[in-house]
Structures are given as structure tokens and as C-alpha cells.
Amino acid sequence: MIEKIQRIREEIEALKVSKSEDLEAIRIKYLSKKGEISQLFNDFRSVAADQKREVGKQLNELKERAVEKLNELKSEFEDTHSDEQNIDLTRTAYPIPMGSRHPLSLVKNEICDIFGRLGFSIAEGPEIEDDWHVFSALNFAEDHPARDMQDTFFIQRSPDILLRTHTSSVQTRTMEHAQPPIRIICPGRVYRNEAISYRAHCFFHQVEALYVDKNVSFADLKQALLYFAKEMFGSETQIRLRPSYFPFTEPSAEMDISCNICGGKGCAFCKHTGWVEILGCGMVDPNVLDACGIDSKVYSGYALGMGIERITNLKYKVKDLRMFSENDVRFLEKFESAH
């Protein structure tokens, strides 16, 4: 027995490891339940009573030494094989997977680029707004349904604080602090208290444009709209304006573009009309200019606004609006640029 302990002890002292698996192999060979040292403990029962004291002592020492040695080998191995010492500078870099821009960002950037070419600069504002910037300054009547709890998320403690329902609040803020000429485009997220479905969400994204200067006319608006439609949807695109109503513009219009699927002949997508509605627009109501400190007798302006989701749907034929906010990689990967 003593000889066996001696032999194992010598073996252990001579141990070396070259790969991490060796460490586990050593542990199994000597220290596991069926390992050699455990086996010795089993044999210990049959050691003669007068030798038990000496053998027991050596056996315990052996086990202690084995555990110690294993730890030594482990830290030695880690020292010599740590990452710092194992960097191979000549190795080819890992391929880094290319991400992709979100489709809404792609379209937003494109819209901003098109208006950028017309001289518009980007303006941004807070998503948590007050009643004045979202409604009152924009000529919303006290009893306008958009102020209703059904449509707007109000912050409970203060009915004056709300999540903006449109990016027109950025126009208000800009007009309050600047005098014409003002030529801005306001992209951003907006919130409405809507039931979530394939065609509506409680948040979506808008881009609005505002141009205020002397002698800005409806003809300027129409020309800007036509330019935008052709740049965005192709040079063959036609536009059509239909009279509409918004509190903050007078006159107001909705703009349709010729259906880019059937080319205006009529198909299921355009409900056989040949036209698809894409945005609202109009001449800025003089009340809005005055409320923001701009003299409506001197200046006039136009404004237009569109939902980025709507434009993205038209451009990429996305059927379900919820896809934009579900972070499904299979969907987002479709918008990867070529690389």
C-alpha cells in the first residue's frame, strides 16, 4: 500500500499538460470517484490496524498533493495559453456580419435627401410635448376630436403633457424661434392611441415639411410635391390633389400618386382607381403663423406631411405594418444592401 502511494505520488509530481483536455483526464484518472486515489481509500479498509495511522496519513497527504498539483497545472496552463500570449496577428480577421438599415430608416433618409436637394434642412423636437405645440398653436379647436383621450396619449398627472401625435409640433417650435425664410423637414416618431392591427399601430413615423417665406404660393407646393413624387416613385409618376381639411392648413389637400403597380390602369392594390393616397398638405393657416409669432400679412407658407410607414409599404409592398417593429431578423435581412 505504502509503495503504491509512493508510486502515484511520483507519477503526479511528473505530470505535464499540453492541452486543456489533459487537465480533465488527470482529474478523472486520480481524483474522480473511480480514480486511483479513491481506489486507495477503498483499499484502506483492509489495511492492518497497526498500520492504519501511518498509511492513512500518507493517503491524505497524497490526495491533498494531487488536488494541489492539479490546480498548479491548471494555472500554469492558463498562464501560457492565455489570449494575450496567443494572439496571431497574421490570422485572417473574422468575417463581421454586415447589418442593414431598418426599412423605415432607408425610406426616411431617402425622403430627407429629396427634400434636402430642394433646400430643406432637418429639424427635430421632443416626443413628449405640451398641448400648445401639438394642438393649440396649430389651430386645433378646443373640442377637436384629436385632443380626445381616444386618440392621444396624455401623461396622466398633467393633461397638458402628451406624446406628440404628429411632428407638426417641430414646425411650431421652429417658427417660434426663427423668422422666415424657414425651410425645414421634420422626421420623427409619433404616437396615437390606436388598436394595433396590420394597418395601424400606436406609434408610427412621419416626415413633415414646412416652407414659410414671402410670396410662397400653392404653385410652389404643387411643384415640390411633383418633384418629390417623381424622385421617390419614378419619373413616370403623376400626382393628383384632392381638397381636404386640416386645422392647420387652408386650403388643404390630400395628394395621390398614380399607382406604381399598374401604372394608373387600375388594379387590386389601388382599388381599381389607378391612384394611391400618400400625403396631406396645404397652405399654412394664417392663424398658425400668427400664433407662432410670424406676421401672416407679410409671409405665407406651405406644409406637407406623410407617414413613413405608408411610403415604405408602397415602395416595398409590406403588407403588415407590425413587421416594422417586431425586430424579426428574417424580415430585416431583406433590406440588406449589396456588399
Ligand SMILES: [Zn+2]
Ligand atoms: Zn394599381
